[in-house]
Amino acid sequence: MSTLTNITLKVWRQDGPDEQGRFETHQIPEIPAEASFLEMLDFLNERLVAENKEAIVFDHDCREGICGTCSLMIDGRAHGPQHGTATCQLHMRTFASGDEIVIEPWRAAAFPIIKDLMTDRAPLDRIIEAGGFITAATGGAPDANLIPIPKPVADASMDAAACIGCGACVAACPNGAANLFTGAKIAHLNLLPQGQAERFQRSEAMVETMDEYFGSCTNHGECEAACPKEISIDVIAVMNADYLKSKLKNRKSLSRT
Amino acid sequence: MSQTLRRGPVTGTAVKKPPAKNKPFLLDLYATAVGKKYVMAITGLIGIGFVIAHMIGNLKVYLGVVNEGGERVYDADVYGEFLRELLVPILPRTYALWGLRLLLIAALILHLHAAYTLTLLNRKARPVKYQSPRDYEVANFASRSMRWTGIIVLAFLAWHLADLTWGWVNPDFVRGAVYRNLDASLSRIPVAALYVVANVLLGIHLFHGTWSMLQSLGVNSPRFNQWRKAAAAGVATLIVVGNVSFPVAVLAGVIEFDGDAITCCVEGEHK
């Protein structure tokens, strides 16, 4: 079992949403390479509590890379240096003894800092509430095999549906845009036959809600690189195409009423 | 768009506000960032079309002198006159050209307005920057410098018009004498260097612009997606190579105005 020594952490501390933040430096003299990044923070927090200091606040929960609660900008990258990996699945063996690691919260107008490294990502929920669903009242569904869905279509939908809603795309985007998140949800539902009835309403409502909170996409591709589920920016193209169509179609249906 | 933390229970977030008066379709589309990107993409496409046509037209300088209606003239000059005479029996002279120019001007203004408003939006979307250095993984120089390459190319465009359309900065300027003006302008080494630099920046702008345009327009086909970046690189390379060849050719003496070689200058005037 190998051990890392002399890790220096520069961690962002901020007492509240409107307070001035600052970097705080902590030394980790020794940590097993098998420890996860968040276990290293747990360890630091236990030490801070023992020293009668306040523990560093950060969001985390499942630690299996699926719930999307964890965040953190580690050394300038959302979810840290390892590709296709959420912060909670990042392990210390990715780093080397003597490293200085800088940890910042995610920054975007839509993600105000609550405290230390914890941010509020509620606008992502607002986008889903606007149209990220298929209306299907409980109890009235037809037999599940009534509509065959070609495997490639189901697979493409699943690729997009893998999104864990962590917000890394927004954090990594130089413009603070949420197009990958919104595109993934639109692609997931719009590709499926069940999603066709509300396809254009959905696309319009979700894009316009996204617009209230986030920046715009300039097609850098940073979101795709940061995404722990490696969702392709092709979903953004799907969203763009469907948004234009929805603008045309929704107009048409309106003019008939 | 604020950075204040809102607290409290959430409900009714998707209840429709009473619909505002219906805006015209295009204005409505333009109201969102995705719509603005459509405008960026379509006006950009017009720009790319213009730049490619402009370059192909300019390649006429390599054809040198031709015999036209009994006069020996530079082919490039003939081409210039052709543009002015475009659609002449249907429209009066220069009308079609002005129509195209107006389209380009409108596209340019829209492109600039969309870029400006989106930049403001993006600034507001992250009012507090990251306090530690970012480690970008795929955002490249082209994509990150779009604003700067755009502004520099715009400034160059102004110079270029002043140089070869209006002649303000070209002491030897003769209206309509395309070949002669080109030679006169690019024979000055600093000017030639400016052209080279500006065109390389234009190429960088178009490399990201072309790829970005395909993405913004929602061009997405699993069969062709892998070629999008290559297509963008191809367009950019074509334009840079074509356009940079002119100052190089002038300085190398391949393009050299020779008053004795021609019998007529443009617009029917004998020299």
Place this chain on the structure above:
Amino acid sequence: MSITLDSKIPEGPMADKWSNYIASQKLVNPANKRKFKIIVVGTGLAGASAAATLGELGYQVEAFTFHDSPRRAHSIAAQGGINAAKNYQGDGDSVHRLFYDTVKGGDFRAREANVHRLAEVSVNIIDQMVAQGVPFAREYGGMLSNRSFGGAQVSRTFYARGQTGQQLLIGAYQQLARQIGLGNVTLWNRTEMVDVVNIDGRCAGIVTRDLLNGEVTSHSAHAVVLATGGYGNAFYLSTNAMACNVTAAWRAHRRGAAFANPCYTQIHPTCIPQADDFQSKLTLMSESLRNDGRIWVPKNPDETRSPDQIPEADRDYYLERIYPSFGNLAPRDVSSRAAKRAVDAGQGVGPLKNGVYLDFADAISRLGLDVVWERYSNLFEMYERITGEDPRVVPMRIYPASHYTMGGLWVDYELQTTIPGLFCAGEANFSDHGANRLGASALMQGLSDGYFVLPYTMAPYLSEWLNKPIPDTSHEAFAAAEAEASDRFARYLATNGTRGPDHFHRELGKIIWDYCGMDRNKAGLEKALAEIPALHDEFQKDLNVTGSDTSVNQTLEKAARVDDFFELGMLMCQDALVREESCGGHFRSEHQTQEGEAKRDDENFAHVTAWEWSGDMAAPIEHREPLEYEVMKFQTRSYK
């Protein structure tokens, strides 16, 4: 409040009970639904689906989650799939067979009528989730694909890659989001329930704490639903998420809700073993790996060679040896105990000698690396991400870990606890799995409770309260509960000891794991019952919580949750002690066959043990609900 356990099982033959119930239950007319306020605590599969459906029906729903978003609930981490008696494969599946498998898999300690209802609605769940856009795996013809899972002889498990729980939760969350958007459901995020308030013998509401600013607030309602998950984190190390806790259920228990079968905990055999003392949680590796992996340990406890250097003759493929017919696919509890025996005998592998090998070398040489990689690549990659070892080269190391808890709040057929007006759904209740849960049944139960059971079974209770006033939060009982909760949090902050809550959680978890884990006995349980109160005393004296109660304080949140785990831990051990038999996840070493298998005692223990809080964690009051089997006949589970 005295407890009577009336299971309210409807009359009639087993197969007709649920339809009879639906046909004859009292209803609330659509115009009147608006008059009822329902609180749903928790937004996992059960909570989100219940809140969405109740909102859709027209009730005023208030949903509470301590997460930032409903989509974070730990239902999201389920990998394998969801069972449904669809018989799409034409392999002889039916509602009855699913019912049969579930009762048998639960070792005859589940309530038949509930299980039958679960099997009936399983069919609707798949229809519902597909209609909502869950991208289940498909065949090339476009039809839904199925896989088989442990404890069943048919293929009835629907799945979405290795992320079925995620896709189902997102499906339910999207329905909830729709209702929030429409204004039918009000969502309180980052808000933790800290108490239940009873007035005049019925549940009148809850007390919550805002995790962002520590504000303690009351909420009144006509009925409250707890869908707050299981208590597996009592073991400290488990596959549960870090925030999973028992607080909501436990606070309800302290207010009068009976807690049933707390000793029924499921240990999953294939998790990645603990790597170091810093470890905060364990990660599950899907059971499907046992289809191609062979489990072994070195015969010699002092083995020092690397696994590839150990010849066949020096390896012990213990599952294949002891259970020749099921081999590496022996059920969860059986293979877990076998792994424990091997490790306890000193044959464990890995740096800490705390695992057993799950070796793919044979499968790779038989099927080729490509085939094995295609089947398990996502699991292999996850394993490598966590351990840094490539299972294609080095055998995987696995060890059992706490994974699911079958016990929970006692509920009747209507999912109502012993407090009228307080309902409980999903893993938080005890109802459907008996002493052992089969794979791919947890998702099924959560969605069944939320979508298809509660919306019907709450109506009879609610209809009694039509147009009758209910106390609002100005009632003194709310004020008293708020004060009690505030005092509790103030006390944690004021203890000013030397050790944080994690330290105590780790110590507590170790006691519970050692004495009330995979293998239990009287002496050990009595030891635990002595050690836990001692540790709890220390906790009360030496706890250190820094920070304040006016902004986010995760240390404080943790302290309160650990406090409740102490009391729960006591009850788990007491329950394990009085259940003098082995069944499902509860294995008492005094009660085993000569071959070391679980020995059930149907004569004396075919009942649910439901505990009443007495005010003293050392002296809970035991109640029993006898289990009567109308359809099933007791039989011994055998996997030889």
